[in-house]
Amino acid sequence: MSIFLIPGDPAPDFEATAVGGKYGVEGATVSLDSLRGSTFVLYFYPKDDTPGCTTQACDMRDRWSRLLRPDTEFFGVSVDPVASHLEFIEKYSLPFPLLSDPDKKIVEAYGVWVEKSMYGKKFMGTERTTFVIRPDGRIKSVYRKVKPDEHSKILIDDLANFEP
Numbered sequence: 001m002s003i004f005l006i007p008g009d010p011a012p013d014f015e016a017t018a019v020g021g022k023y024g025v026e027g028a029t030v031s032l033d034s035l036r037g038s039t040f041v042l043y044f045y046p047k048d049d050t051p052g053c054t055t056q057a058c059d060m061r062d063r064w065s066r067l068l069r070p071d072t073e074f075f076g077v078s079v080d081p082v083a084s085h086l087e088f089i090e091k092y093s094l095p096f097p098l099l100s101d102p103d104k105k106i107v108e109a110y111g112v113w114v115e116k117s118m119y120g121k122k123f124m125g126t127e128r129t130t131f132v133i134r135p136d137g138r139i140k141s142v143y144r145k146v147k148p149d150e151h152s153k154i155l156i157d158d159l160a161n162f163e164p
Contacts, residue, residue: 003111007141011133012109018075019082020089021097027082030075030099036137039162040073041155042099043130043146044112048080048088052128056148057094063152064095069159075099077106078126132158 005012011032019027043060045053057076060067067074076098080088085098099106107113107126116125130151132141141158143151 003109005111005131005139005142007139009139011131011137011139012106014106014109016077016099016101016106017082018097018099019085020094021074023097025086030097032133032137035073035133037135038073039069039071039135039140039159040075040133041130042075042077042106042110042133043151044077044107044110044126045128046126047078048084048098049091052148053078054092056128056146056151057088058092059149060096060152060155061092061094063156066156067152067159072159077101079104079107130155132162 013032015029015031017027018030019025045056047053074096076096078098079101081102082100085100088094089098101107104113110131112127112129113124114127115122127144128146130143130146131139134140140162143154146154
């Protein structure tokens with residue numbers, strides 16, 4: 001049975017290592033509880049340094065000044081290991097942190113670990129989906145199957161008039 005989260009639902013609990021941004025190369029453990037009281041964005045993407053994921057990350061980087069808000073944190077989430085995240089961040093000068101989910105606990109909890117199909121082959125992978133979480137831990141917005149080059153514009157519009 002697949003999980004299908006909608007606005008108003010409580011965000012599933014999670015704990016992961018964050019690297020990049022204010023967490024630097026050493027990283028730190030981030031959890032739902034540690035982020036309570038802040039608005040935060042979890043944007044799930046399939047894989048570091050692939051064409052679509054690079055387009056998405058670089059578009060966010062290029063619009064970072066319009067996305068950045070003092071009361072909002074942003075995290076990219078994939079099943080890649082920390083070392084891969086650090087290389088991705090360095091290669092493209094990404095200003096935001098990435099969460100590593102190699103055990104697939106977060107992608108499964110958020111219902112974004114799904115069956116995909118490419119060239120007639122079926123496989124499991126991360127669906128490109130973004131969640132905006134309110135300070136009370138409830139989901140404000142969900143954007144499924146986000147187009148990589150439209151992601152940051154959607155978030156800018158979503159957060160522009162949002163008062164937590």
